[in-house]
Amino acid sequence: MNRRKLSNRNGVGHKSLKRPNRRLERDDVDTVMVSVALKSFVEAKRAEGLRDRTIEAYNEHIKLLMRYMGGDFPLSKLTADQIREYVNYMLYDRLTYQEDEHRKKKKKGLSANTVNIRLRTLRTMCNYWFLEGMISTNPMQNISQVKSDYVEEVPGLSPKEVKKLLNYLNDEFFGDYRDRLLIMLLLDTGMRINEAVNVKIGDINMKRSTVHIPSARAKNRRYREVPATLSVLQKLVELYHENESYFEQSEYIFLNTDGEPYSSDAFRKRLNRIKVDIGMERLSPHQFRHTFCREYLLNGGDLFTLQKIVDHADIKTTRKYIQMDEDNLRAQHGVYSPVNKYLE
Known part of the structure; x- marks a missing residue:
């Protein structure tokens, strides 16, 4: 059997929710930061046995939202109107592969499918924060998924x-x-x-x-x-x-x-x-x-x-x-x- 070279060629080997009975004091609700709320959410999901890859996706999605909001922010700022502004930003202004320095081809606007994935993540989190009393209202309650006439095809290879x-x-x-x-x-x-x-x-x-x-x-x-x-x-x-x-x-x-x-x-x-x-x-x-x-x-x-x-x-x-x-x-x-x- 011929031994192969280990090095590479280049040499580089929507359902409304009831108000929770347990809630934070009003002043506490207004000052809960999203980073703290995220940590609570992640710990709860780990306790439910979610896989690390899913937890990483939750973290990544909120980091993108925080970047849009200019950093860490109080949950009270996460209103329905703010979320709709964020959706419009993702649909029409955000560059694809924005964080990837090696990607040369970038265009404005994410696909409806990508935006909807992020909305589902945010909906899951807001439901949790509302039921835990971290927010006084659920900002995602009246936010719908983005509609699209185009069914995104999963590209294969010829x-x-x-x-x-x-x-x-x-x-x-x-x-x-x-x-x-x-x-x-x-x-x-x-x-x-x-x-x-x-x-x-x-x-x-x-x-x-x-x-x-x-x-x-x-x-x-x-x-x-x-x-x-x-x-x-x-x-x-x-x-x-x-x-x-x-x-x-x-x-x-x-x-x-x-x-x-x-x-x-x-x-x-x-x-x-x-x-x-x-x-x-x-x-x-x-x-x-x-x-x-x-x-x-x-x-x-x-x-x-x-x-x-x-x-x-x-x-x-x-x-x-x-x-x-x-x-x-x-x-x-x-x-x-x-x-x-x-x-x-």
Whole structure:
């Protein structure tokens, strides 16, 4: 077995709520700072068993609001009118990727979907603060989600783009080879990236051709057995044994060049560098999941089986993944149009 180079090529290895019986004194309500209220909310959510990633998202969303408000501020300033001003700012004035210095292409206005995610976060927090007596009124009670006629499509990759990406990866380098197998796993199973990078050797069942996703690692806290192509699983086992020749023993399949578990953020950064090198507009881990969903359906798979494989709690979420581009639509129409039988 040829040993791969560990270094990279560049050498860089809406429901109203009842007033709570318990409340703060009026003066205290008016002076509770959002940073204090956030800490209380986070501690409560940790006690409920929310995952760290969800807690991080709550923190990040409030930091963005605080930045808009000019820093820490009393909760009493968070009125319905103030929130509507914030929504308009996000929709029409805020730059996309504003905090990312490496992003060259920035435009004004966030998508309705992004704004609605932040509104849901703020609604959850305001409900908690109101019930805990930290605010005397719930400013989110009459705030609606942003309406949009456009259904945002989850972009996937074309076969040409997938081949271009795989051709770029050089198997002489450990990082490239590892990323190739990770991409193949994502395209073969539709796993979420956090599920895929955390696959362990004990999760692989060669007899059943499945990968076990325990509830502790699943987004919806439901364990499942994900079907996988046998040849892909064999490659993963080979990678595991190859890891043993470089690093101390680890139960994880995907490792970085220091022998530590590979992270989803590290993979995202790698894809961001690669997309520049190969001239792609967009390249992210989630695109592989969408590509799997789209191709699964185009190849004859049914929607309900797909929902089970990719672990969607709601079939509406699965339907979102079947938005097809114009090439797909033309191809499907050419095969299935009823007029074909009359043109013979």
